[in-house]
Amino acid sequence: MIFEERESQVRSYCRSFPTVFSKAKMDKLWSEDGTEYIDFFAGAGVMNYGHNNDYIKDKIVEYLQGDNLIHGLDMFSVAKKEFLETFTKEILEPRGYDYKVAFTGPTGTNSVEAALKLARKVTGRSNVIAFSGSFHGMTMGSASLSSGADFRKSLGTQTTGTTFMPFPTGFFATFDTIRYIDEMLKDDHSGLDMPAAIIVETLQCEGGINIAPNEWLVALRELCDKYGIILIIDDIQAGNGRCGTFFSFERAGIVPDMVTVSKSIGGSGMPMALVLIRPGYDKFNPGEHNGTFRGFQLAFVSGKAALEYRASYDFDAETVRKGEIARNYIEKEILPLDPTFEMRGMGLLWGIDTHDGAKAKAVAKVAFENGVIMERSGRNDEVLKVMPPLVITDENLLKGLEIVKNAIKEVYGL
Ligand SMILES: Cc1ncc(COP(=O)(O)O)c(C=O)c1O
Known part of the structure; x- marks a missing residue:
């Protein structure tokens, strides 16, 4: 097969699902020989609105047929304007959020890198607290925050600037992590450097479906307020409606300082990623987190259509x-x-x-x-x-x- 002959060993999902896929519709996929599969994977959280969802697909086709702009870096465009307007109207305003939106390179890991960079800039601190069981991506900064030993080892260099704390699950379900961090931060001989940020998934997906209790999240928010630590919620996989609300943290009634969003925000598998930033923390200089593919217009079109679709019922x-x-x-x-x-x-x-x-x-x-x-x-x-x-x-x-x-x-x- 050309894949085995030509494609790098780095390929992974194809090893679990060894067939050649060709078609997909809503909750099903088909391989090239016509075998049908029910999708319990959803492209790792990218396909929340289904494969080739007709409402979204029609908007993409219409946009393409009209010879509209496809690539736009971060220039102003009609598609970006309409996405931002719809995101504001459907998602931010009803929840009373006033976030600035930073479009990053269109992968989850890139939005994590941007959030990290910004938190460090805003606070002037370097250390970041992440949790056992976490997964935030495969690039230098995000893998440094990911608990899996192999992910960090794959970087081939020492990772610095992260302190891991226990996520409230398994043995640590009854351990008061928040109190522990608080006591460590109070003590100038604890060895724990005051962090720029604490990054957490409210529900760890790659970590094995571990749920942070609401009161734990509320206490974490209070801890961050107490020390001026930026609370970053990584909603890349658990967000976009997966947990029954658009953002996974809504259940706890907390408002993070930054939220990383990707995967299904692109509506139909069109890559997009963004960081939501509390206005006071939007301290990026122009171009300080640049990237060529931050303006994939089809993702704006598809993402807008997805928000309309979710609002339609x-x-x-x-x-x-x-x-x-x-x-x-x-x-x-x-x-x-x-x-x-x-x-x-x-x-x-x-x-x-x-x-x-x-x-x-x-x-x-x-x-x-x-x-x-x-x-x-x-x-x-x-x-x-x-x-x-x-x-x-x-x-x-x-x-x-x-x-x-x-x-x-x-x-x-x-
Ligand atoms: C919570 C979380 N953060 C970050 C990422 C990284 O996203 P990407 O693979 O698009 O870089 C993932 C991917 O699964 C994720 O689940």
Whole structure:
């Protein structure tokens, strides 16, 4: 195959899903030989609005047919204007947010780099606190903030400027991390440098579907206020409606100082990333975080259409309703299959923690052979991740879950 012959060893997802994909529609994908797959992966959170969603696709086609601007660096354009207007009207204003929007290079990691850079500039400090179980990207700054040893090792150089603290999950579920950080910061002999920022995912996706409790997030916000630390929420995967609200942190009623947003903000797989910045912190000099592809106009068009689409019906309520279908099914049909199983999640994002990486891998493999694309995450990749496009039909959701259940039965010999 040309892929094995020519493509770098760095390729990864194709190893879990070894087929040649050609078509996709809403909650399904097809390989070139016509095999059909139910999508429980959603392009790692990019396809929340579904593959080739007709409403969004029509707007893209119309834009292309009109010979409109495609690439615009960060110049003013009609597409960017309309995206910003729609984002303001549909997302920011109803929530009372007054964020400035910085478009970065169109990947999640680039928006994390921008937020880091800005937090360090604004505070004049260098250290940043991140959490165990975190994932923020694969470039120098973002990988330095990512807890997985292999991610940091892949940089091939020492990472500096990050202090990891325990995320409130597993052994640390009852540990008062916030109090611990507070005591360390109070003590000028603790060895902990005052951080520029604390970066956190309210729900760790790659970390294994670990949820920060609301009161923990509120206490974190208070801690940041107490010391003038910038609170950055990385909403790249858990945002865009995945948790049942547009931003994942809405449930805690907190307002972060910066929010990194990417993946489904581009509406249909068109790459876009941005940082939301509290106005007082928007201290970038012009061009200080530049990048050639910050103005991919099709992403603005597609992202705007996606926001219109979500406004056209009770999108978040539907996400929560379908999430309950998944939760009920997993609770009743899957958890009883093995006493070690646990489930965690919210909205339409559920993790089945098998506590066994080898078995989880085998289950995902069998599920794929039987028509479900499903990723794993967490320590040893032992958490099966149910993360379909938010537009999945009830029928396909249940069908997919049944395939997962049967895959578990096969692997566990039940
Ligand atoms: C929470 C979070 N932050 C950052 C990233 C990095 O995004 P990208 O892969 O687009 O660089 C990811 C990707 O999965 C993510 O889940």
